[in-house]
Amino acid sequence: MSSPILLLEEVFRTEGLPEFTFVPAPNYNEILLDIRRPGKPVILEGQSGTGKTSCVRRIIAELQDQAATEYLTARNPVHISRIEKIVHEQIAGRFVVDDFHRLSQQLQEQIADVAKLAAEVRDQGDVPKLIIIGINQVGASLIQLVPDIAKRVGIHRILPGRRQEIAELIKSGCERLNIRIMNADAIFDETQGDYWLTQQICQSICSAANVTQTVEERTDVTYDIGDIRRRVVERLRAAYYPAVKDFCRGRRFRPSNDPYFKLLREVGQQESSIVDLNEMANAHPEVRGSINNIKERRLEILIESKPNVALHFYYNADTKSFAIEDPALFYFIKHLDWNQLRQDCGFREHGEDFEFDVALSFAGENRALAAYIAAALLSLDVTVFFDALFEANYLGRAWSAQFTEVFGRKSRFVVCILDIRHSEKIWPTFEREVFAPRIANASVIPIFLDDTKFVGIPRDIVGIHFKFDPTDPDWKKKVDEEIIYKLIDKLSE
Template identity: 65%
Template sequence: MISLLVEEVFVTEGVPAFTFVRPPNYNRIFVDVRSAGKPVILEGQSGTGKTTCIRQILVDLGDRAATEYLTAREAVDVSRIEAIARERPAGRFVIDDFHRLSAGLQTSLADLAKLSAESSDPFKATKLIIVGINQIGSALIQLVPDIAKRMGIHRIQPGGEPEITQLIRTGASKLNVEIPQLDVIFRETRGDYWLTQQLCQSICLSAGVLETIKEKKSIEFEIDKVRKEVVEQLQSAHYPAVKEFCRGRRFRPSNQPYYKLLRAIGQNGSSNVDLNELANSEPEVRGSINNIKEHRLPTLIESKPLVARSFYYNKETKSFSIDDPALFYFIQHLDWDQLRKDCGFRIVAENFDYEIALSFAGENRELANHIATQLEDLDVPVFYDEMFEANFLGKAWTKVFRDIFAEKSRFVVCLLDVHHLEKIWPTFEREHFAPRVADGSIIPIYLDDTKFVGIPSDIIGFKFKFDPTDENWRSVADEQITMKLVDKLTE
């Protein structure tokens, strides 16, 4: 019997030489990859083995044709991909993580795929093999509708119990061991090939099996202990990115929407989620998701390279994904209470959707809009009606406003003047937030000397003269209002 190292058998990085399991549609993918010039799309959830499948096909081809492997996760590779789209060189190119490319570059590659598919000499065409998350094929077809019949579009599903069983038994045989409770491993991995490899390697290491052993033995294990070992092993690689994501772009002890979102995704069980669907199905995090999905979440990812390498978000489709199956497994089994402490979040009983809700009359919308925009840029969850109109379509504003101003905002910032006193909607809002004056959660901005029942004039707030004709009013508002509000939130 040939002696093999455990990491050669159960492989967590690269292509498994002994435990690769071909998906049911492997031969069809192989033929399309082999066909000169024919564009190929391979899609599926993280952990289904898309990248491993393509790499194995390139090995099985055994030809001398050079293949350039590029990923959208690497900046230098993106530059090369841009050059390929522009120069259209002959050759075979794998473009992994296609969904991470800009919409413009995706369109250019779709056009290139069409030209290659129609080329009179396919051997001189640019052969594109595109790898990405779910529905990447249908999305590409929408960019260039008439190329659907000319390209091979394949979807790789997670492994079923027969495939996972085959993987485990093949690897165990190479190491001369038996790994029982195959159904337990399958339930833990849900068909994720990478995770199966990782768990089997950890099971062997815990039993002291570092390579093929001479006398065959059965390895007993407890899945809870194996899970804990794997999560601890992944800690150093993934905890920094998780923590940086949860703390947001500008940390404040009360600013927890990113933490709540990531926890909900971990509990949801899918590494690729539609945030609109998640918000609708999870009322406890609906406000947090709606508050960050349009502007704050994409800004966070764009501003922090460590976060961008670990998480992907498409603002247009509201699709959030975690491409690395190791990271997703780590998130699924995090100690969230410990993470909350490590992030420095304040533990409070209240569960606010917004840190600030703005109440104002239409005559002061320009000032309210500026304050809201500045607060959002400073990563503050703020309710400003125009920012959330799409979230509340089909709902009655009366109920939405009553909930937000009465209980779902930590503070209400009200722009008080004669218009706020006389207008119907500001009066409605005021009726619901005025009882909160007693707990100190109402912050007035006095625009004139108008008196309000239920809001004592000696409540400390801001006195501001709003003159839209003054070209400096915005910078004055930032200095006198916005920055002081942010300071208040950090208390």
């Protein structure tokens, strides 16, 4: 009896649960036991592409216990409302909560409380059976929310497939299609055990060889991995390139404002699609400034302000964890033409990587003016060193050492608010001594509030002359028109 004719996309599936090419994770049975146990909360964590959701669906299908299972994801606003209802009313049933890490901190805490209750009374009555799915460390995060549930919760981390699991996946698909992919072992070297990517690569190999369904006669299929890689990347371009460009250009585009571009390019060179930005900044000094000047607030604001970016990128500002959760997007980014992307974004090349676009130097009497300038520039996606914003960062350190770094080399421009007080005060004088040598390369922009003369600052230097009157109800509007717009024009050069 001949084998049934199967379509290529049914065999090597890139969407949904693989029917013919599913391979269980090494800890599949341990996960099954915990999912099967009534009431016991279960947490599955791991990077995207490891098959967490597919594993859960396969186990539940295998149980055949007739119990209804409701699948919910934090990416769907309707599902979030349903999760809130389940938590508040403690509805009995089996619930899979995917993308747990994307839920609000408050809702995560509420889920943790329900998980604790379910863990305590699971043998005493109907309680919600929670199966929580998220990226790395979601289990540890949940335990931190409710520490005493650690021993009552099944926490499992699904790792990428090993060479033998990937070989079994490919073999199963080839048998269904009646083919043999030559040099199949090289596919693991390309995918590093990513289940989704393995499915996609195999599908592309077959498609390039005109195998679109089960063939009648056994066929050997050869391929060139470079060609297959280009095919996959080109296939993904329409779906991902706009979002990648939006991310790289930042919240407000300027040709010199490229820290997001540098961050994403560096992420694309990592083995994992989930990175700790503190660790990355420390390990890669060439992009340390770019990462440091966006990881506190700007990156979070960018993702929140652009829906297309929020759909594809995740960032936790508290833990500094940045994630590309879609394995297809991560593969696309790893193999991008970054020079072409830089051109398409409209960036100009510049050699140095500054931690700040602007460092503000001012006397304390002009703090209100400096604070407004800092806030206005920050709202326009400009990185600003304003001392009040960084006091916590420098606790225990000497200001003199930090100011020497900031005003000497860590800032692209120094904007100094000059008046008689700046000339008389100790700290502003120290800052002036640090940034004075930079006047020669036009990286100091003075704002003159009066006619005070300063040693080392030429009288004919082109600056901004501004009359600051804090009693004027329109002073902020005047700052925008006479200072902020000029600074933005200069930063855009």
